[in-house]
Amino acid sequence: xxxxxxxxxxxxxxIVVPCYNEATRLNTEAMxxxxxxxxxxxxxxxxxGSTDSTHRVLEGLCRAEPGAFSMLRxxxxxxxxxxxxxxxxxALGAGAEFVGYWDADLATPLDQIGVFxxxxxxxxxxxxxxxSRVRRLGSNIERNQSRHLLGRIFATAAxxxxxxxxxxxxxxxxxxxxxxxxxxxxxEPFLSRWLFDVELLARLLRNLDRDVTTRRVMSLxxxxxxxxxxxxxxxxxxxxxxxxxxxFFAIYWRYRDRGLPGPxxxx
Numbered sequence: 260x261x262x263x264x265x266x267x268x269x270x271x272x273x274i275v276v277p278c279y280n281e282a283t284r285l286n287t288e289a290m291x292x293x294x295x296x297x298x299x300x301x302x303x304x305x306x307x308g309s310t311d312s313t314h315r316v317l318e319g320l321c322r323a324e325p326g327a328f329s330m331l332r333x334x335x336x337x338x339x340x341x342x343x344x345x346x347x348x349x350a351l352g353a354g355a356e357f358v359g360y361w362d363a364d365l366a367t368p369l370d371q372i373g374v375f376x377x378x379x380x381x382x383x384x385x386x387x388x389x390x391s392r393v394r395r396l397g398s399n400i401e402r403n404q405s406r407h408l409l410g411r412i413f414a415t416a417a418x419x420x421x422x423x424x425x426x427x428x429x430x431x432x433x434x435x436x437x438x439x440x441x442x443x444x445x446x447e448p449f450l451s452r453w454l455f456d457v458e459l460l461a462r463l464l465r466n467l468d469r470d471v472t473t474r475r476v477m478s479l480x481x482x483x484x485x486x487x488x489x490x491x492x493x494x495x496x497x498x499x500x501x502x503x504x505x506x507f508f509a510i511y512w513r514y515r516d517r518g519l520p521g522p523x524x525x526x
Contacts, residue, residue, distance in 0.1 A: 270299050270300055270301035270326075270355070271299045271300075271355060271356040271357065272299060272300045272301070272355065272356065272357040272358070272359075272372065272376055272434075273300075273301050273302075273303055273350035273353070273355040273357070273358045273359075274300065274301070274302050274303070274358075274359050274360065274361050274372055274434075275302075275303050275305060275342075275343055275346030275347055275350060275358070275359070275360040275361070276302055276303070276304050276305070276346075276360070276361050276362070276363050277305045277307055277339050277342035277343050277346065277360065277363065278304055278305065278306050278307060278309065278313050278317065278342075278363045279306075279307040279308070279309055279313070279336060279339075279342070280309045280310060280311045280313055281309070281313050281316075281363050281364075282309070282311045282312040282313045282315075282316050283311075284363070284364060284490075285313070285316055285317075285363060286364075286365060287316065287319070287320055289365055289369075290302070290320060290328075290365070290369070291320070291323070291324060291327075293365070293368065293369030293370065294324065294327040294328070294369065295327075296369075296370060296373075297369065297370075297372060297373055300327075300372055300373075300376075301326070301327055301328065301329060302327065302328050302329075302361075303328075303329050303330070303331060303346050303349065303350055304317045304320075304321075304328065304329070304330045304331070304363075305330075305331045305332075305333065305342040305343070305345055305346040306330060306331070306332040306333065307333050307336050307337060307338070307339070307341075307342040308333050308334060308335045308336035308337065309336075310336075314330070314332055317330045318330065331345060331346055331349055333345065337452075338452025338453070339452060339453060339455070340448075340449040340451060340452050340453065340455035341448060341449070341452070343360045343455070344445050344448065344449065344455075346360070347360065347445045348445055348446075351437055351441075351442055351445070355437055356436070356437055357376055357379060357434055357435065357436060357437065358434075358435055358437055358441075359372075359375065359432070359433050359434030359435055360431065360432075360433055361431060361432050362431035362432070364490040365490075366431065366487055366488050366489065366490050367390055367430070367431065367432035367484055367486075367487055368486055371390065371432060371482075371484065371485075372434070374482065375388040375390075375432075375434040375482060376434060378480060378482060379434065379436055382480070384477060384478065385436065385477075385478055385479070385480050386435060386436050386438055386440060386441060386463070386467065386478040386479065387433065387434070387435045387436070387441070387463065387478065387479050387480065388433070388434045388435075388480050388481075388482050389425070389427070389428075389430065389432075389433050389479065389480070389481050389482065390427070390430040390431075390432030390433060390481075390482060390484050390487075391426050391427040391430060391481040391482060391483050391484060392410075392427050392430055392484055392487045393426060393427070393483040393484070394407075395483065397485070398483065398484065398485050398486070399485065399486045399487075400484065400486075400487045401487065401488045401489055402487065402489045403489050406489065410427075410429065413428075413429070413503070413507075414426060414427055414428055414429070416507070417457050417460075417507075420457075420507075420511045421457070421460055421461060421464065422464075423460065423464065423479075425460065425479075425481065426481055427481065428456050428457050428460060429456050429457075430484070430487075432484070433456075439466070440463060440466035440467050440469070440478075441463070441466075443462070443466045444459055444462035444463050444466055445459075450506065450509055450510055450513065451506040451509070451510065453503075453506075454503065454506050454507060454510060457507065457510055458510045458514070460479075461510060461514040462514070463478075463479070465514065
């Protein structure tokens with residue numbers, strides 16, 4: 260895959276934001292305001308072969324705030340999984356201490372980046388902090404009811420297959436410590452363009468088991484989000500939705516043969 264790099268990443272914490280035809284949805288003012296409140300954090304936008312003016316919008320942000328924003332442009336649309344992987348690998352190669360990914364629509368506000376990073380700093384045994392859209396008293400999780408119900412069914416199935424009591428695999432807000440297990444988990448292309456979050460967790464479990472300095476489940480942490488908004492304009496088409504069961508079980512069978520424990524019951 261040919262990639263054109265239009266910026267450098269130097270911050271200790273780098274957040275990859277995949278973008279595909281986001282010119283009319285990208286809230287540049289919210290992006291700039293959110294980053295102004297964060298220290299030693301940069302956003303690496305990955306333009307995933309957009310056919311609209313997304314790259315011009317991103318270039319404008321990068322020119323206005325070169326210390327906060329940079330961009331990687333993929334020549335062809337490769338899907339969210341590969342866009343995230345390309346960005347994460349660039350950030351890791353640049354020496355980022357923490358690297359993660361965030362949705363371009365800011366369904367999760369940028370101020371949670373600081374929260375996630377503080378958890379990793381305060382708890383050195385952790386390798387990853389995963390955002391979790393838990394509806395609870397004191398939170399404001401605005402999610403379409405049907406998508407919420409389907410999400411719960413999917414998350415329960417993913418939890419059983421992974422043998423991991425994870426509540427929300429698909430939240431688009433995650434932050435990782437740059438350790439070998441994480442680097443190895445992003446080394447190869449993912450099977451699915453959209454369900455890569457599940458496959459990423461399967462890879463992390465496998466790689467954490469191989470690293471004698473880490474403890475598998477104790478290395479992963481879910482952080483309930485105080486705010487999350489279900490923004491319109493999802494790129495997941497009906498065709499992709501119909502492929503979800505097939506891709507889900509393809510991931511399961513591949514990683515079951517590579518050390519994934521398979522379904523478990525939780526008390």
